[in-house]
Amino acid sequence: MKLDNAIVLITGANRGIGLEFAKQALARGARKVYAGARNPASVTLPGVEAIQLDVTEPDQVAAAAKRCGDVTILINNAGIANVGGFLPEGSVESARLQMETNFFGPLRLSQAFAPVLAAHGGGAILNVLSIASWINRPLLGVYGATKSAAWALTNGLRHELRAQHTQVVGMHVGFVDTDLTRGIDMPKSTPAEVVTRALDALEAGAEEVLADEVTRQVKRGLSAEPGVYLVAP
Numbered sequence: 001m002k003l004d005n006a007i008v009l010i011t012g013a014n015r016g017i018g019l020e021f022a023k024q025a026l027a028r029g030a031r032k033v034y035a036g037a038r039n040p041a042s043v044t045l046p047g048v049e050a051i052q053l054d055v056t057e058p059d060q061v062a063a064a065a066k067r068c069g070d071v072t073i074l075i076n077n078a079g080i081a082n083v084g085g086f087l088p089e090g091s092v093e094s095a096r097l098q099m100e101t102n103f104f105g106p107l108r109l110s111q112a113f114a115p116v117l118a119a120h121g122g123g124a125i126l127n128v129l130s131i132a133s134w135i136n137r138p139l140l141g142v143y144g145a146t147k148s149a150a151w152a153l154t155n156g157l158r159h160e161l162r163a164q165h166t167q168v169v170g171m172h173v174g175f176v177d178t179d180l181t182r183g184i185d186m187p188k189s190t191p192a193e194v195v196t197r198a199l200d201a202l203e204a205g206a207e208e209v210l211a212d213e214v215t216r217q218v219k220r221g222l223s224a225e226p227g228v229y230l231v232a233p
């Protein structure tokens with residue numbers, strides 16, 4: 001799916017990776033970029049159309065699908081990450097909270113926009129997943145579970161949307177230098193690097209993008225013995 005002349009909706013487009021998607025979509029010739037944000041006033045990038053879109057609010061999702069009936073590419077980027085594993089007190093509440101944004105958000109958006117994409121020839125959905133969809137560590141254990149769920153959603157949607165010719169791309173990526181990873185002392189990619197790889201993959205017709213080297217290593221490790229997810233951190 002080419003960006004040139006496309007009409008793109010990005011969730012969480014006011015900052016971080018979502019903002020970079022908006023910049024690069026414009027640079028690649030998108031005809032219109034809807035920048036979804038909980039607070040539209042926080043969208044300051046020239047050339048985009050800010051829309052109010054909290055992905056946990058069904059009414060806002062429905063309103064966005066009505067207003068943005070010309071979308072040809074949906075980028076499910078909005079996400080939250082709360083640190084912590086499964087055993088500490090509060091992990092159930094943390095899981096519910098993160099699932100609302102990281103799983104139910106893209107699920108709601110995909111349901112709402114599938115008919116819009118179908119009406120314009122199929123289009124594409126790109127879901128921002130994570131290396132944490134595949135390996136789970138206590139630092140981001142609960143978060144990882146939400147990204148595993150989002151990966152399953154991505155794989156299921158791909159089959160359900162095949163008949164209407166919608167390209168469904170899963171973007172896996174390790175640490176990226178954004179607000180989300182502030183305070184985590186690990187090697188990080190820049191948003192520009194990983195978004196460039198993701199949009200190159202989208203434009204090449206791919207169904208999955210491994211946006212950095214560590215993610216490529218982990219993917220290879222899934223079928224190693226022992227599997228990379230069995231190896232203690």
Ligand SMILES: NC(=O)c1ccc[n+]([C@@H]2O[C@H](COP(=O)([O-])OP(=O)(O)OC[C@H]3O[C@@H](n4cnc5c(N)ncnc54)[C@H](OP(=O)(O)O)[C@@H]3O)[C@@H](O)[C@H]2O)c1
Pocket residue numbers: 011012013014015016017018037038039042053054055056077078079080081101128129130131173174175176177178179180181
């Ligand atoms: N950074 C990383 O290392 C990394 C690695 C793998 C995957 N990811 C994924 O990449 C995506 C973007 O993350 P980021 O690193 O760019 O994080 P970020 O800088 O913290 O930005 C998160 C974005 O999501 C938005 N958001 C959060 N909850 C929302 C909701 N309920 N409705 C709509 N928007 C909401 C935020 O909006 P507000 O400004 O209103 O809070 C913000 O625009 C996420 O899905 C994340 O899980 C990030």
